[in-house]
Amino acid sequence: MTITIKSGADIPALRIAGRLASEVLDMLTPHVKPGITTEQLDKLAHDYIVNVQQAIPAPLNYTPAGYIPYPKSICTSVNHQVCHGIPNDRALKNGDIVNIDVTVIKDGWHGDTSRMFVVGEGSIAAKRLCAFTYEAMWKGIAKVKPGARLGDIGHAIQSFAESNGFSIVREFCGHGIGQVFHEEPQVLHYGRPGTLEELVPGMVFTIEPMINAGRREIKETGDGWTIVTKDRSLSAQWEHTLMVTETGYEVFTLSEGSPALPAFISSTST
Template sequence: MQQEQATAQGTRRAPEPPIHGPEGFEGMRRAGRLTAEALDLLMEATQPGVTTEALDKLAYEFAMDHGAYPASLLYRGYPKSICTSINHVVCHGIPNDKPLREGDIVNLDICLILDGWHGDSSRMAYVGEVPRKAQRLCEITYEALMRGVAAVKPGGSTNDIGRAIQTYAESERCSVVRDFCGHGLGRTYHDAPTILHYVEASYDVPFKPGQFFTVEPMINLGRPAVKVLGDGWTAVTRDRSLSAQFEHTVGVTETGVEIFTISPKGLHQPVNPAA
């Protein structure tokens, strides 16, 4: 959401990220799994002719049926339960009654609160058969996410994530969005640390076991510049190039990293129907 907007440049001292124990890990596993189950449902429902409003309703009903609540609903005035960002929309696209079209790519972003814990995740979905360039962007973005997650371990720091993502994305001639970032979470929706998806020498937070945060790179086929539309939420690429995003909620362990939002059905990446 809007609080994720990157403001690390010029930071004098970063807030100290909360440290969580075994109870926190258990809570995040439950919240993360439910969020992943919701995304599995949404990805299966994303088809040509379906509206993002219908997907939003599906997500809300899923949350209610499972004793959870969508964190984004009415958060700072945001009107919906999920974000649906299509094609050149970078993030925070608001669901509406316009049908999805064959060839669209759409980011489905949801955060569910379960027993006070937040599970936050997003994935790209293909609407029917999509062009190869769009498919390639989604593949690069997913790989960038997983490289960023793999960089998390005690003794490292947040710039390890940024370095892994930026180096890979730029080697594939794509760009990393600077205007938005990942964030700490747990019992709070947005917390320390800020997770940049590029290297920033003026901001670097050490990893410690018990930290929870999201890794959620936004990768553009064109230039990294974005602008926010008049609704105050929807961010789009300035050059109208395609944009993609994947997101996991993770926890730093004693030996590495645990991903809380893995798909139970293995639907981490979309598949072209013609494949």
């Protein structure tokens, strides 16, 4: 496993890319309401990234091995869609939940983040899933410090989610990021404490748990990208990009519109 360690000028560049990705979500927030299509959200995001931020939407035409090129600039995963949902002309309805996943490239560096949105008036169950998934992400982030292990992150997320009656998607994980969209290490959202790679200052990666209200099993749809729950239960995901610092962590994907921190988190950097 070759993990690139970031230092020097890399870090301010990553901070900028991360903030820009979060600001795309800030811009989209007032538009996420009943009646808008995910395709319209994609166009808003694309135009903002390209024309206002003068950056590049990383997902557009992204083609990892074994995949067809991704056709849009953001991912929009609605209700039982787990991840990689392709924006289309389906209008969002009152009560839907949607994950919007944004990755921008600015001056060669990637910033990757996602948030959940409840469209209109969501059910208690939907709002609970979104809230607990957000807390699960931060449970993982809180474990990040030099000397900790990747397994500590996964275990914190898994134990919190499963103790509250949810299941963890295991086929997708967080990832290293920098000048490459997806690099080492893989950051599992389940596992055993004290296992896997040791964290060292300068490692930059995402934590992005996908948590289902029902069973954890998933399947790919016919479009070659969209992943859904097999039992059609709701799924939620949140994502931040962060760096291991000398004393803990620094979250890069933050902006003025970022959601409030959970009660057990006092700072976005330690």
